[in-house]
Amino acid sequence: MAHPSLLKSIGEEVMGKNGQVQLSQVCGPDRILGLYFAAHWCAPCRVFTPQLVALYTHVRENTKHQLEIILVSSDTDEAAFRDHYADMPWLALPFSETKRKVRLSRQYKVTSIPMLVLVESRSGRVITRAGREMVTSDPEALHFPWRPRSVGDILASARLVDPEGQEVASEDIKDCYKGLYFSAHWCPPCKAFTPQLVAAYDKMKKKEENFSMIFISSDRSEESWRTYHSSMPWPSLAWEEEEGRGELAATLEVKGIPTLVILAPDNSVITTDGRAEFSEDPDLVRFPWPSQSVEVLAARHMSRLQDTPCLILFTDGEAAEVQFGRDVLLPVAEEYLLEHPQEGGLTLQFFVAGEDEVGDSVRDYACLEDVVPLVAILDPAQGAKYLLEEGVEVSTATVHNFVTRYTNDKLTPLPIRPLTPAATNTS
Incomplete structure (x- = not known):
């Protein structure tokens, strides 16, 4: 089956x-x-x-x-x-x-x-x-089906060293929250971000006592790795652990540096976007930044809007209205995400948007009316949008019905951007 x-x-x-x-x-x-x-x-x-x-x-x-x-x-x-x-x-x-x-x-x-x-x-x-x-x-398929090692297994088998080169027992951080910091000395954005992370490290450990950071280097020489690691107060995978560094980057789908991945004590991923989370939350109010069923739309979410369909409830941005949006969406989102886990498919994401630059740019892109509240499901990759019918009261019940119809393919998609007269002219 x-x-x-x-x-x-x-x-x-x-x-x-x-x-x-x-x-x-x-x-x-x-x-x-x-x-x-x-x-x-x-x-x-x-x-x-x-x-x-x-x-x-x-x-x-x-x-x-x-x-x-x-x-x-x-x-x-x-x-x-x-x-x-x-x-x-x-x-x-x-x-x-x-x-x-x-x-x-x-x-x-x-x-x-x-x-x-x-x-x-x-x-x-x-x-x-x-x-x-x-x-x-592996053309002979000796290791087929090529199941990758888990992050926990990779870290457990890797050699860790502190900035002075002394070995650190992996058992010491086995059950910790972990920050995996993918970075390199040659990378200008890394050199700008690393001092900020170092300055915040003690506060991170106070916020979450059971927390440790690990440097995963993309440096081009052992000398560069040692020099760069000396600027950090946390352990690093040893230089000879090239295979482990590559496995971690592949398993966690790290596409560029600097990247900060936050892991739970069981090594499940809390977020692969720790750099953006830190930029938006420098005071670490939400650290270690667990995912939320409903998020307030921000610049860091723009790539997600391109990758997966998203439901957005647009508000006027007032704190009370944003909270109203979260209250409306939360029961719907929690039920939906329970029934449609991330693994194995495209999962609808839920956001509340205000009248700010990010919300306005999404409205402009999707050609949405400047009215509030407005509920829309946007799917840019399919070039489609779905709108909660005009005149329908925005409530948990109506949004739930809207999402159910979307899930069951009962909604009629609209083009995310109307066709221009030139595009429709067939003469």
């Missing part, structure tokens, strides 16, 4: 060599699903596809693992799609499923192709998004 999130994002049927195939037929306990994002026009894809075919055949014939792959094509021409798919022995998302292809690309954060994402078909959990790199480095 396929996980419900996979059925929703992929569909109940996929395309096989001899007709349609029920997705649930290729899913089940211990079955691995590979989503292969590729296109005929992509030269690296044409190079990688034969490697993947070889691995696919080897895994299915010579190992205990049950692997199925589904092509998610980026081709814009059906003839090219079929020509490309002809060289593949696996399944494919039908060429016509444009919306599903966009959804899958967003869901699995596909920024370039070829890309191979491995998923547990029964749970919907991502095993790795680095399948292409794994196929290249």
